[in-house]
Structures are given as structure tokens and as C-alpha cells.
Amino acid sequence: MSIGNIIDIKGNLSPHHLIESEAARFVVDTNGLIIYANEAFFEISGITPDGQNYIQDSIQFSEEDLENIEDLSAIPAGIHDVHIKDSGIMSEFQFDWINTPDNRRYLIASAVEEGISSENNINDKLDGLMEKIHDSASRIEQSFEPANIKNVKDEHTYFNNHSIFTEMAKDLMVVTDISGEIIYNNSAFLQLIDNDNNSFFELFKKEDKAQIISTINAFKDNNINEGNIINIQAHLNIANSSTRFIEWQIKYSDCKIYAIGKDITEIIEKQKNLQRREKQLSEAEAIGRMGHWHWLVGDEHISWSEEIFRIFGVDQNHFKPGINSLASLIHKRDLGRVIQVFQRAIIEEKNYDMEFRIIRPDGDVRFIMCEGRCEKNNEGEVIALYGIMQDMTERMLYEEELRQAKDASEQAYAARTRFLANMSHELRTPLNAIIGFSEMIESQMLGPIFNEKYVEYATSIKESGHHLLDLISDILDMSKIEAGKHVLDLETININDIIQRCIEMIRGRATEQHVNIKPFKPENQNLSIIADRRALTQIFLNLLSNAVKFTRENGSVWVECHENNDYISFKICDTGIGIPPNKLASVLRPFEQASSEYTRDYEGTGLGLSITKELIELHGGSIHIDSTVNIGTIVSVRLPLNSKNNQE
Numbered sequence: 001m002s003i004g005n006i007i008d009i010k011g012n013l014s015p016h017h018l019i020e021s022e023a024a025r026f027v028v029d030t031n032g033l034i035i036y037a038n039e040a041f042f043e044i045s046g047i048t049p050d051g052q053n054y055i056q057d058s059i060q061f062s063e064e065d066l067e068n069i070e071d072l073s074a075i076p077a078g079i080h081d082v083h084i085k086d087s088g089i090m091s092e093f094q095f096d097w098i099n100t101p102d103n104r105r106y107l108i109a110s111a112v113e114e115g116i117s118s119e120n121n122i123n124d125k126l127d128g129l130m131e132k133i134h135d136s137a138s139r140i141e142q143s144f145e146p147a148n149i150k151n152v153k154d155e156h157t158y159f160n161n162h163s164i165f166t167e168m169a170k171d172l173m174v175v176t177d178i179s180g181e182i183i184y185n186n187s188a189f190l191q192l193i194d195n196d197n198n199s200f201f202e203l204f205k206k207e208d209k210a211q212i213i214s215t216i217n218a219f220k221d222n223n224i225n226e227g228n229i230i231n232i233q234a235h236l237n238i239a240n241s242s243t244r245f246i247e248w249q250i251k252y253s254d255c256k257i258y259a260i261g262k263d264i265t266e267i268i269e270k271q272k273n274l275q276r277r278e279k280q281l282s283e284a285e286a287i288g289r290m291g292h293w294h295w296l297v298g299d300e301h302i303s304w305s306e307e308i309f310r311i312f313g314v315d316q317n318h319f320k321p322g323i324n325s326l327a328s329l330i331h332k333r334d335l336g337r338v339i340q341v342f343q344r345a346i347i348e349e350k351n352y353d354m355e356f357r358i359i360r361p362d363g364d365v366r367f368i369m370c371e372g373r374c375e376k377n378n379e380g381e382v383i384a385l386y387g388i389m390q391d392m393t394e395r396m397l398y399e400e401e402l403r404q405a406k407d408a409s410e411q412a413y414a415a416r417t418r419f420l421a422n423m424s425h426e427l428r429t430p431l432n433a434i435i436g437f438s439e440m441i442e443s444q445m446l447g448p449i450f451n452e453k454y455v456e457y458a459t460s461i462k463e464s465g466h467h468l469l470d471l472i473s474d475i476l477d478m479s480k481i482e483a484g485k486h487v488l489d490l491e492t493i494n495i496n497d498i499i500q501r502c503i504e505m506i507r508g509r510a511t512e513q514h515v516n517i518k519p520f521k522p523e524n525q526n527l528s529i530i531a532d533r534r535a536l537t538q539i540f541l542n543l544l545s546n547a548v549k550f551t552r553e554n555g556s557v558w559v560e561c562h563e564n565n566d567y568i569s570f571k572i573c574d575t576g577i578g579i580p581p582n583k584l585a586s587v588l589r590p591f592e593q594a595s596s597e598y599t600r601d602y603e604g605t606g607l608g609l610s611i612t613k614e615l616i617e618l619h620g621g622s623i624h625i626d627s628t629v630n631i632g633t634i635v636s637v638r639l640p641l642n643s644k645n646n647q648e
Contacts, residue, residue, distance in 0.1 A: 024091075025110040028055045032072055035106070046086035055107075059084055059093075072107060079112055172246065172261035176200045178220055180213075183256070192238050192263075200257075205243055208234035219252035228252075233264070282306055289391040293321075296384045297346060302326060311368070311391045313360035331357035331365070342372075346382050349374055355392065367396040431469050438462035488532040488618055490643055495529055495536075495568065496522045499559055502540035510548045510557065517548075518558035527563055530642045535615045542608040543572040543635050550633070551576035566642075567621075572635045579627040587625070588613045619643040 024044055026037040032054045034047075042049065045058045061067055062081035069075065077096050084091065092112040099105055166173055166186045175184040180201040185193075193203060204212055215232060218224045230250045235243040245268050246261040282305070285291050291307030302321045309316040312329055319325065330338055334356035345352045353371040360366060372387030440446065441458035449455055499520055510517050547557045551574045561570040579587060588609050616623050620640045627633040 023111040024093075025108070026055075028072070028107050028109075030072055030105055030107075032056055034058070040111070044084050044087050044089055044091075046084075057085070062090070073105070075107065170263075172259075172263070174200060174257075174259045174261070176257045176259070178216065178255050178257065180216065180257075189261070192244065193236075200259075203237055205235040205237060215250060216252075216257060219257070224252070236261070286310070290388050291390075292386070292388050294384060294386040297382060300324070308389055311366065311389060312358060313362060313364065313366075329358045329360070331359055333357075338370075342385065345372060345374060345385060349376070349380075349382050366391055366393045368392065431465050431472070435462055435465035435469070438465060486614075486618065488535060488643065490530050490532055492528050492530055493533050493536060495527050495561065495570075496520075496525060498533070498536050499540060499561065499570070502537060502544055503559070505541065506544045506548055509545070513548060513551070514553040515548050515551045516554070516556045518556060520559050520561075522561055524563055527561070527568065529568060529639060531619055531639065532615075532643075535618070539612050539615050539637070540572075542612045543637075546608060547572050547574040547576065547633070547635075550574065567638055567640045569636060569638045571637075573632065575632040578629040578631055578633055579625065580629055584625055584627060588623070 024038065024040040026034050026041050028034050034053045034055060037045075037047075037053075047053045047058055055072070059082045061069065061075075062083060066075065066080065075095060079092050079094050082091060082093050083089075093109045094112050095107060095109050097105060098108055169186060170188055172189040172192065173184075173186040174182060174189055176182050180199050182198050182200050201209055201213055201216075211232060212234060215224075215230055224230065228251070232248045232250060234246060234248065236246045238244050244263050245265045247264045248262075249260045251258045285305060285307040289307070289311065291305040291309075291311060293305065293308060294303040295301075300322045302323070304316075304321045306316065308321075309319065312319075314329075327335060327339075338354065338356050341352055341354045344350075351371075351373050353369070355367060355369050358366050358368055369390045369392045370387060372385050374382045375384035375386055377383045438458045438461040441449070442455055442462060444455070499522075503517055503520060507517055544557065544559075551557055555575040557572070557574045559570060559572055561568065613623050616637060616639065620643055622638050624636045625633065626636070
């Protein structure tokens, strides 16, 4: 239809200029006769302009309660799904009832485009701003041949410019003269502006006003052809001293400006929020060296996020991600496996993850971790794959370095263990000879020694040899334990006998240091456990030896033992120098002593407590130390009655 200055039958200016859409639409009377239809409806319905056509022959409502409706007056206004019978098209139509001044009633239907609200459909889908049907229904029938749009040239005649539809519309509608003075506006515009200012230009923010005026002047100076529609986005001052962002369609005709405005403030705000979130996602992906992707099954193209382009070392302005281009970057040895994983995901409809290598255009090899999911349609079929890709190169290289360092450490540890074992064996042989010959000289087995100094020297040689042999034995024992080669020889043992024997063995040293060992008084004389006799003896000797060693003159050492249901606990107590709190944890580690001061004043390798701890744990027991400096130390040991359970 031509767009021009249309005058209705009452002589009013009818702003039909504002709408030019050609959506399918029709008008029927209460008998169902289609008295008007546009060309779009003819095309989809298949009916012809000749003769009379009824709505029941052309469409069918999808709603169950309207499917077989006979009384058209019962059709409620609003959006309804309809089925166009001849074409098989399913579509949404906006239905509205119009009453004419002569009390006739007509049903107007207009197709609803996707994404436009029902309120806007009223305005956007009808070819004009219709207020009411003219007084005379006969005139409608004369002007509108039944279902014959081609004979209708002046449909605007039946609607004046104060139509119901303009008042129902959500869009802002304004008509001004060339100076910008408002001639007409609809209620939506008035409600938003709430301003007595009649100048259209003055309603815009200062920075946007120049753009509006420039557009109007371009129309006035014929720089823009009359009838052309110009789209402008500008901020509009509204009632509460705030602004709204409006998208305007402006048209000039017969010295009048016709403008339709759509409030897109929320849309712009959502776009800004979306852009902000996309930027945050992009930054997060860059930090994590991770990007997302999406692939429609069967399509050549793959959608990549910005980070994946960086991971693959390609320019997103020139590189087009696809099946073939991706395959060209994957390492040849990994390509077959990658294809197989994708195929299996589609067939088995399962999520997946894999690692593969890529070769960047610059030759750099990168390790990629890919995790994917299956996207399914309503029928449950896989239609797409999507997921993330992450550059794991640094982590893979770091893990490889750790593995190499671990292997080297284990090899060095094994070499050290072999060395200590060999060294201990080699040193024991000459030490045994030194100790043996020194004992012969000390006892003057082959005859008297006339100089007593030689006897004294021989005694010193023997004691030093025994001390060195003890150190070597500790090192060898620790090496065996760390290597996992120390095997317990379990048997039933009377624990009281072991404790008494160890006390007697250590008593000589205690007497030399003037340390009092209190008598051991067991609660049960026949208390027995299943343990390794040699290991148990070593445990008590090490603990008693330490207690005596670190107890000053006139101090005391004693042992307490208690039996429980399935374990025994015993304590070795002393009134010695104690251990500082910050050293309690370290004294149980190999080669550790409480401080350098102790190292100078008290001999030893620092392996005694460490060996004791390992032997106790081999039995399935535990050790705990409580100590106060210059007050004393209590070493608590807990051993199971049957260590076989731990061995099993």
C-alpha cells in the first residue's frame, strides 16, 4: 500500500504512516464471514479473493476448548495458537473484539511475530492505527469485498487517529510539525514523559538533541527523501528526572514528523551486563589458560572462545576453526585417538575427557586437556558436542620434572642404603679384631705388661671400638628399616623379664653416672605379649640408655607398666635435662638431636630414638614424648598384645 497523508471520513489526520508491516491479518463478523483480509493472509491460507469465505473453513484453534467452537462471540481476546488448514502452518494470532457505533461487533486477528509482545502486536501487526470500525457496517461490506484485499484501497477510512490500538500500544507515538512542536502523542508517550513541554526536541538529553535536530533539518532540506525511515537511538528525559534509552523510527511526510519510539533501556543494560560477564569469563579463561568450544555434529565449523585461539597460537581474524583445520594442528600420533574419543562420545552418548598434543604454527608443542559433554535434542539424540580445552603444558613439564627428581632420589637412596650396608659390614670385621686384641692386652693373656699405661691404653682402645661398633650397628639397623628389609621374628615373651634384664644391663652405666634406677614393680608378673625379642630388647635399652644419659648426677630413672584389654602401655621416666618444646617433634627423626649443645655434651648418632620409633611402629604400636626442660622426660609406649595382627 502507498504511504501518504491519509484523511479519515471525519476529516482527521490519521497517522497510518507510523506502521508499514505486512503481517497476515483478517476481520470477521459475528457469523464468521471474512469481510477483510490482506494479501499475506491469502498467501498462507490458500483462499481466493472471489466469493465468500468463512473463518471455520480457513483456520482451526489449537486450544482444546476452542477446537470445535461454533459461537464466535465466545472467543476470548488475546493470543491463540491456530492451524492454517490448507497450508498446515501453525502460528500465533492476536484476536481483539471491536464494537462500532451502530453496535456491530467484529473480530480482528493479526499474526504475532516471534519476539514481540502481545501489546505491540496490536500496533505492529495491523496495517494502520485503527480506532474503531465506522458507523455503518454496510459501508465496510461495500468497501471491503469479502476476502478481497485487492479491491480495498482506503481501509484507513474506517479508523481515525484516536484509535483504541494507539492507546493500547506500548511504543511511544508522536507527531510533530517541522519545528518540533508536538501535534499528537499517544498515552504511552504521555505516561512516560509527564511533561507540559510541547517541544519534542527539548525532551532529549543535551548530547542527543543535536542528532535529532540534524535529522529533522535533513528532511526539511530534502537531504533525505520524503517517505524514508531513519532509525535513531537517543536518551529521553522522563518524569522522575531520569532518562530512558529510546530507539526511534522517524519519517517525514507533508511537513509533519512521525516518530515511533521503543524503550530499549533494559535491552541495552542486559547487553552491557552480558558484555561485562563475557569479559569476566574471557579474563578468567586467560588466567586458567582454558577456553570453551561447541561443535554441531556433522558441521565443519567449530565455535571457539578467544582463549582457545591463544592456546593454539593462531590468529582468530585469519584462522577458521573446523574439523580439518583442527586436525592439522593435532600431533599425528594423537590424532587417531582424538577422533576415536569424539566418535565414541556420539555413539555411546557419554561425557568424556582426554589429553593430546598439538603443534603450533611456530613449531611449539603444547599439551592440551579436553573435557566434553553431549548436547541432546528432545528425542535424546546427540546433536552437538561442547566442552573446554586447557593448556596443561607447564603442569605436564613440572610433573615430568618431579618424576625425574623422584626417580633420581630413589636411586640415590638405594645407592646410599647399599653403601651403608657394605660399609657397616666392612667396618665390623676390623673393629672386631681391634676389640678382641685390646681385650687380650687388657687381660695380659700372654703375660704381664710391666708398664701399666699400656693396659690403660688397651682399655681405651676396647671402649672406643665398642662405641664405634654401636654406631655402625645403629646405621645398619636404620638402613634395613628404611629399606623395608627388617623382618620381625615374633614369639611369646614375658615382658617383665625383658624389662628387668634391660634395667640390669644399663645399671652399670647408671652407677658410673651416679643415677638412681628405681626398682621395677610390675602389676602382673606373668604379663606376656607376642613380639620380636631382639627388637623389644633394643627398644627398652635405647629408651633406658637415653634416660640415664640425659639425667644429671643424683637423678632418678624408673619404668611403669600397665595392662589393658588388647595392648600394654609402659613409661620410661627420668628427672633429666628435658627437651625443649620446639624440638619434641624432631628428636624422633633420623640423625636429629634436641640441640647442638646436646651433640657436644652427649655422644651418639641421633639414631636411637628414630630406630626405637620404627621398631615400635613395626609392631603396630605408638610412641609419645612429654618433656619439661630441667624437670624431666616421660616416654610413653603403647604396644599391642599380639603383633601378628599388625603383620597380617
